[in-house]
Amino acid sequence: MILILVSPRQRRLDLRAALGEDLGRTLLITGGPLPTGAEDAVLTVPLEEYGTEAIVAAGLRLAERYPIERVVSYAESDVIAAARLREQLSLVGQSPASAAAYRDKALMRRHTAAAGLPGPRSWCVEKASQVRAFVHAHGVPVVVKPRRASGSVGVRVLDDHSALGELPENLPDHVVEEFVPGTVVHVDGLMVGGEPVFALPAVYTELGCLAHLADQGGGSSLLPPEHPWYTPLVEELWNVVRALPPADDLLLHAEFFVSEGRTPVLCEIASRMPGHPIPPMLDRALDTSLQQVWTRVAAGLECDTEALGKRAAEGRLVANYGLPPRLGALAALPEAPPPECAPWVRDLEFGDGQVWDADRYARRKSGDFVLTWTVTAPDADTLQERLTRSAELLEAQVRWEPPPRDRGHEEAVMGVGAG
Template sequence: MTTLVLNGGASTDYAEMLPELAADMVVFTEQPLPSPERYAHYEQVPDCAAVPYAELTALRMASDPVAPVTFDRVLAGHEFDLERAGRLRDRLDIPGQSESSARVFRDKALMKDYAGHAVPVPAHARLATFGDLLDFVAERDYPVVVKPVGQGGSRDVTVLRDEAQLTAFSRLPWRDDLMAEEFVHGDVYHVDAVLAPGFRFVSAGRYYTGCLEVLSGANNGSALLHPREPMARRLAAFLDTLLTVLPAPEVGAYHLEVFHTPDDRLVLCEIASRVGGSRIPQLIRRTWGADPQETWFRLETGLPLRAEPVTVPRAVHGDIALTPRAGRVRAVPTAPPYPWVRDHHTLLRPGERSDGPLDSAAGLCWTIVAGADSDQLMERLHHCESWLAEHVDHGAPEPAR
């Protein structure tokens, strides 16, 4: 039996996570993976998540008249591989998340239509024409968020705050995958979970700044909540309630984002059926002692876990990343000199050029810190941010060519 792997996005060492299966894996990947000779079949495919080559090749392998390959599992952890993985499962009668299930978690308008039966969601509407946007603005007033229903990382999201911004938006090419929703004020929290029969792992965290603020230049990061914090319990209950109305797979990983409003309401931002991105997996590993991606994939393939998450962590962890500005960076900070700093990594070197933040996880450098709870983490992240800001030189923006 053979495991099919679709690996769009970042490099993931499947053979290290699943050594029992590596020799029988068929892998299609966008980024190179370590030691590709460990796999039965390995191809690096440019734009793997966007082009249908992997899907075509896998179906040809499965239907080969001489030596057909029998796939028993499909693994895909990247946002833009999920529907394709579901489609392959449906075609080849493989257990796991179906295409229709993946679409509910990918299409933000459809997701909120489902979710509204169980939890508070922002007012929203799918936009077929610009007239639909005018109707939504007339009904809800400003500010209004306009975004693609299937995008990730806060890419291509626009906040319209007045008529002038609406006019400016009307000068951009219209696209047929847009939705509008009301702007929700408040802090943004995230819940990261792996759920399976007989297994439950749930971790909650608070974003350092809102995802849309990062695209405007604010620094980004996250602070995990200790499970004893009341908000951690509220967020876990919110996830449980939400999943009662979503077509969740039997074994699944989830990254949920929730608004906490000034009047103490929890409102759905969105949920994905995958592990959280950016540094969230690193924070979970340091806090809970288990890797969420490995946990998900080993449960998905029926393998025993090599590391069980601890019940109560000794400390929780957070991270802060300096958001790059457009231009050529001149100086990049080293690790802040505090005893509770646990890791520091530089993404841009002096002299390298940046186009500014292209998504909500953009970073020039990032730092991980430890603390007793989310309040202490936020305080320490503020200290780190101030120190990093004193030791960075973003450089002057380069003139347009």
């Protein structure tokens, strides 16, 4: 049996297309909408509280009834649960030691530093006073972030000493590290049977994965193989993988800082699917669904990795872009790409939910979007021009209004709409 963990944030998972007849020997633990093909699984276990402890407990209960051979996960929140189940059931796949190194930002820094890889000085902290001590020792700017969060949640860039006063006094399980100047890029890769299959570097737009904090859209574009950063980034990805506790099969999403004339510096690395809308971009570059490829690899099923590697090496140029939620209610979204960019804007997708009230808005992640798309082009310059133009045209068609509750409150205060 193949046990598959489906987190609430897992998008458009098509198990029927990925597994075919093997879908009939799958078990699902879910925390949200059911994936395509779920009705053909042996059993689906929905969890109201979808978290590591509940997932492990549910998996162990299933193992009492079914002979589980593999555990498949996609999301960062599931990596530890999947690894613990493998260990307790004596299964192949990523171990807890490996999973922890890819999940815990402080632990991954220790491993890469021990391997001699470049990286910023950093401390584990629990209190704002420790951040102030780090700044006293090493200066500003610095970055403060949770050790195990994802989606850029809780990341703070402190540019000057005055910003220290805005920190909460308690910062449990955080790290503070020197700010690394340079361009932020990501590299997504796949390892099967201990051998690299592909690595695809891409450069983020200006604010990268922190753009949503400024209510700005953002995305990334794949680098062509001839770009001077391409080879150093691919090499550094595999250097980082070798520095961390090993696993035979790994789906990788890493971020690096790049400056001219310097070795890329690791920001962080994760062993899971990249956040949306990076997957549609990679799917276009690979001419297949990465989600489905990983499903087969993690399930121990046959996968043509040689063909996948060749497609990745072709250097197809694709970019992605997304518009983040704002505080309010969506009043208008484009139904289709504007005519002038329709031939090269692809994969237009709409996010979940029309209303972003104060509570939901405060909890938004870098992977939360109301509209996303990909862009294709014959060369790198044209790709950037089209990416910029598509963002201008599509964002102009998005309109926000105050949340219903706020709007009603304002009307009541102003006496509008009174009977």
